[in-house]
Each structure stands twice: as C-alpha cells, then as structure tokens.
Amino acid sequence: MSDPYPTRLDHAIAPIPRHEPAVWGTESDGPLVQQQLDWFAAQGYLVRPDTVSDDRLPALRHELDRIAADLDADDPRVIREPGGSIRSIFEPHLLSELVAQVVRLDTVLPVARQLLGSDVYIHQARINLMPGFTGTGFYWHSDFETWHAEDGMPSIRAVSCSIALTHNYPFNGSLMVVPGSHHTFYPCVGATPDNNHDTSLVAQNVGVPDETTLTKAVDHDGIDQFTGPPGSALWFDANLLHGSGSNITPLPRSNIFLVFNSVENQLGEPFAASRRRPEYLAARRAERVT
Template identity: 30%
Template sequence: MAVTAPHDGSGTRSAYEQRGWCAAPFELEPELLASVRSRVEAISRTARPEVVYEEGSDTVRALHGCHRYDEVCAALVRHPAVVRLAEELVGEPVYLYQFKVNIKGPREGQEWPWHQDFAFWAHEDGMPEPRAVNIAVNLDEVHPANGPLTVLSGSHRLGLVGDGAAESGDDWRSHVSARLTHTVPEEVARALAVEHPPRQVLGGAGAVTAFHPSIVHASSNNTSADRRAVLFLTYNAATNAPAHPKRPAFLVERDTTPVRAAVHTG
C-alpha cells in the first residue's frame, strides 16, 4: 500500500481533479490545533445527541455539528486558508454543509467500510451534484496502524458505484456507524483498485487533505495504542444546496449562506 506525505509538491487543483484528493499547501497553526484538540476532548465528555459511540461501547466514534455550539470550531470553519482551498477546488462560493470529527480510540476505533460520501448526500439529503469538497484536518498523527483513510485514486470520476439505493429511511445513526447504509461492496472495491491505486492518507497532526465527495474510500480498525482523530469540514457549492434535507441539522447544515473567510490577523 503506497503512503502519502503531507505535501506532495504537485499543483493542488490539478492533483485534486486528476486523483480526487490532494494534500493542502498548508498545515493548521500549532496554537489553533491545540485549541481545537482541547475543545474536541471536552465535547467528547458531554452527553449530547451529536456525540456518537462505537456500537455497544462508551468509546466515542464521532462528533457532529460542533460549529453550531462551540466558538473555536465555528472559527475554524472561517479559517482563511481553509475557505480559499474549498473555493478553489469547488470553483465557486461555498457554505459549510457538514462538520464532523471521526475519532478512533486506541485499539478500539472501528473501521469505516468502503463507501462514497456523495451516496449519502444524494440519497438521504437530495444534494443535486457532487460539487462539494471534504477538507480533512489531522488532529493526531495518522500512521498505518491507527486506521488511516485509504482512497482509490481517480475513482471520483466513475460516479456512484455503490448500492445505488434510494433514500434508506433508516435512523441517521446507520449513516455514521461501522455498518453503513450505503457502501461499495468489498469485491467491487477490490476490482476498482486494479485501475485506481489505493493510497493511505498519512501525516502529522495539523496536516490538511482535501478529497472529492465521489471518491471511494475506507479506513481500517485502529490496532495501535495511538488515538486517531480527524476533523472533516465539508463545503458545498452555494448553488448546489439540497432543497429539502431531512436529516438533523447537526448532520446537514440548513444555513446555506456562503462562508466569509475570517480576517487573518497573524
């Protein structure tokens, strides 16, 4: 399995369009990273609907919509470099569609099966087109043993290749558990990997990566003693908002006002 470095030196947009993912030309500032990590750890200790646990466990699996009630997370949404990257890759003004933190506890964090994010956004929310982008921020070092994201490079150009199901009607928790509603079958992913090389997305804490809504991806169980937390900011084109989303607002943001980047004072 090939391994990526935090920065690969290729043009950001051209790499994104060709492979469906790219390393950002910047990292999160250490002070901001520390603040976000602190807030994530504090939120993880609270009892809120937005806090999701591993099945049959009290181990936190994910946090959702933190920007709606936490100032540090809300400020991150407007980070100038992050907003510029999202606008560059989407090609027009964007709004925040989804904010989540996926956490894999040491030796307990479970896998995410092969899937495409756009399958959920199209079937469950009614997003018209995959004109959105995921910006992933490593809150911890991500290495081969703690459950890194694996992407099938270039698979974003294939459209939806999974189950093709209509709206599931399931409880939204089936969209965030290890038993996902919309998946790409293992045998299909193996076949796709012949033409679309698997790449593990690795990097230190603070590294930033962008990946396309239609790219086929998965992540393995955390078999190490190290936590793996990755924060995902999903920005959608302002002209691509779902007309009538039904899932909770902490999963699908209702405010479609384009994000205005904060004035950088550093």
Template identity: 35%
Template sequence: MLTDAQIKEFDEQGYLYLPDLFTEEEVTELFSRATALKESDSPHRVMERDGELVRAVYGVHLLHPVFERLTRDARALEPARELLRSDVYIHQTQLNPKAPFKGDVWEWHQDFLYWHRDDGMPGPQVLSVAVFLDDVTEFNGPIFIIPGSHTDQLHSETSTYAEGWESAAMGFRHRVDNETLTSIMNRNGLVSKHGRKGSVLIFAGQVLHCSPPNLSAGDRTILFIRYNAIDNALEPIENPRPEWVASRDFQVVTASDQPLLSETAG
C-alpha cells in the same frame, strides 16, 4: 492560494494533501475543545457499536466558536472554493476520534451518495477538508483512498441496508458491492493518507475512501469540514436529518478577519 499543479492533482486524483497548515498552538487548542465535546453528553454524538466510545460528533461548528472560526479560516476555506470553483456553504462538520485499540472501521463509501440519498444533495460538487488533530500514522486509522474514483458513478452498485441517520453515521448504511470495489482497486490502486497533526487532507465528495481500525496505543482525531458548492444546495425532502448532521443554512461562507485563536488563546 493553490498552485495550478495542486488543482490539477485534485482534479485527476480526487484528493490533495497539504502538510502543516495549522500551528502546534492552534492544534493544541482545537484538540482540547474537541476532547471536551467528545466527553459532553449531547445528541450530536454517535457512539461506537459497543455503546461506550464516541465514534463521531456532528455539527461541531455549532457547539464552539473556535470551530466556527475554523470553517471560515482561509487555510481551510480558500482551497475548498478554488477546487469547487464556487462559493460554498457548510454542509456538515464532524469530529471523528478513534480510541486506542478500539476505534472502529469506516467502510468503503462515497460521501456524496449518502448526502444525495439521505439529504437531497443534487450533485457531487462537494468536498471534505480533513484537519489532523493528532499525528495520523499507518497504524492508527489513516484514510484510505482509491485515486481517481471520484469519476465513478456508483449509484446502481451501492445498496441501502439500514434506516436512520445514526446508522448512516456508523458507516454501514449505503454499501458498495465488493465486485465493484475490487474492479476499481485493480484499475486505480490504493493510497493511505497520513501525516503530522496540523496537516490537511482534502478529498472530493465522490472519491471512494474508508479508514481502518486504530490498532495503535495512541489517539487518532480528525476534524472534517464538508463544504458544498452554493449552487448545489440540498433540495426539500421528507424527514430531513437533523440540522447538525445536514445543514439547510445555505449562507455563503466568507473568510474570517480574526485569528483562529482570537477568543480562546490563553
């Protein structure tokens, strides 16, 4: 259970860092399964611009039971429910590896504007739970956040430049103009969020964030669970994105009564 101070911090800043939530054994297993998914040819994968490295794998909770259990693990689920003040369902899961020296940038954006424009999400009552599967450092592609930017409505300041969910996954489809970014940065400042593997960063669907390239010699792997408030379910749209990118299964997520590694340990 989160403290009142933690809830207040999230409400005011748009993000919350929770160190060392998952054990080394759990992270080792999650990383091993994530590596297998990254190396398996699948339509769930999106490649970097060079066409050789994996940029993202979507819908990982549909691909292996350990990731499905992770979405129902109380350490990930309960903070999401508390911060959204709501029951939740899974809008999306995403594995985001950044290869040494070549893991590319994800530009500044608000997740909600992607999900609103591409998926029919009505409002920003949605958040991301980012589980660090590697040590995330200042050099290997941490998550940059503009604190308090989740209160900014940037519909008119965000333009759409490309078609197709693959381009959206590349991070270049909906771009906030530089004047707006400069103004908000000058007003609110910037933070770089990094930490030990097994830690969790939670951030609001409307907070401005990005991640720089991985300039280090080591991997940087983060697994994202996107929980949406149950009353904020996607509206019907033409040509919806694939189910593994934007789920239309609005079943309430309930906490698992099994250990995370119950079927995979050993």
C-alpha cells in the same frame, strides 16, 4: 426531473461516468497553483501540510475533550462506538469558537472556494475520534452517494477537508482513498431504511459498493493513504471512494472533518430516502461562510 445518479436500487446497474468537473475554479481564484488543481482533478484528493499551525493544536485537542464533556449523553450529535466511547461529534463549529475559526482560516476557506468555484457553506462538520485499541473504521464508500440519496444533494459540487489533530500513521486507522475513483459514480443496491442514520453513522451497510465493484476499482486505481503530522489536511472530492481500518494500536487518532458545499448546489428532497436527515447531518441553511 430525472435522477442523473440513481442509487439504492433493487438491482445492480453499470457505473455512471461523472457529469461535473472535479475542479470548478481557476488558479487565479485561490491559493492552489495549477499543478495542485490538475492533481486534484485527476486524483480526487490533495494533501496540504501545515493547514493548522502548531500553536493552535493543543487548544483544539483540549477543545475536543471540553465539547465531549459538555454535551448531554443522549445528545443526537454524539455518535458512540458499540462499546460506548465517542466516535463522532457533529456540528463542532457551532459548539466551539475555536473550531469555527478553523473553518475561516486562510489555509481552509479560500481552498474550498477555489475548488468549488463559488461561495460555500458548511454542509456537514464533525470531529472524528479513533481512540487507541477500540476505535473502529469506516467502510469503503462515496460520501456523495449518501448525500445524494439521503440529503438531496443534486450535483457533485462538494469537497471535504479532514484536518489531523494527531499524527496519522499507516497503522492507526488513517484514511485510505482510491485515487481517480471520483470520476465514476457507483450505484448501490438496497433500499434506504427509515432513519438509516441511526445505525449508518456507526457501521454503514447501505449505500456501499459491493466487493466485486470495489475490487475492480482498486485493481484499476490502487489505494493511497493519508499519513502525516498534526495540522496536515486531506482535501478530497465528494465522490471519491474512501475508508479507514480500525485502530488496534495504543496511538489515538482524531480529526476535524469539514464538508463544504457550493451555495449553487443547495439540497432538495432526498433522491432515495423517505425523509430528510436532521440538520446537524445535512445543513439546509445554505448561508455562505465569510
């Protein structure tokens, strides 16, 4: 079977128009109204305030500390900054009942089902921590490029939900997106190293567009930034270009990051890697969330 989205190549090729729709469901399938669905289809993202209520937030912030303290220092699900502070913790929904409850909130799960037009499962989940002064950013990338190349995700039928647990300001490393970039797949140059995830989760150097490509995309579509109070959620398409700067302020930033994949889009063998990534990065037990 030919690969509709070739990437990790030895030479540059032209960007590829997306084959799939960005919105698979209809207004009658969930809580989003047509205007919101049309916005997501056109821009590739949607901000949803009050996704997690104020009364849940203190316990969730405390839960982040508990999870970090309970895990062994050498647990592979814990990703650390070069200086030693925790950058990400994967599978928090399996480590915490409070996080698992967030997945099933009426403000979360029905939105994922509506956007993807099917039952869904958690492809990947993590807690992202960006402490004050030391938190480093995430370089520009499309998540689908990685999930396709390294996890064997066949189609662009996944969506991410980033739920803020702290205030997102323009100056403390909040997420930036290139609106509309999800309509185009940008093939990347450079073969996937063995066990690329060992380093890419700290600093991604493979599977990122070159500077000329990024400049053209931003010149065409601009940059939007996700800011707002705790409890807000940013939903964005799997193929949307996004990234974040480092946090040199005293104000920490943290979020729960959930990736929903359609049960009709189950993973196969990697398209551009020699082996599968671990289950905590790419769940292959496509059990629908109920």
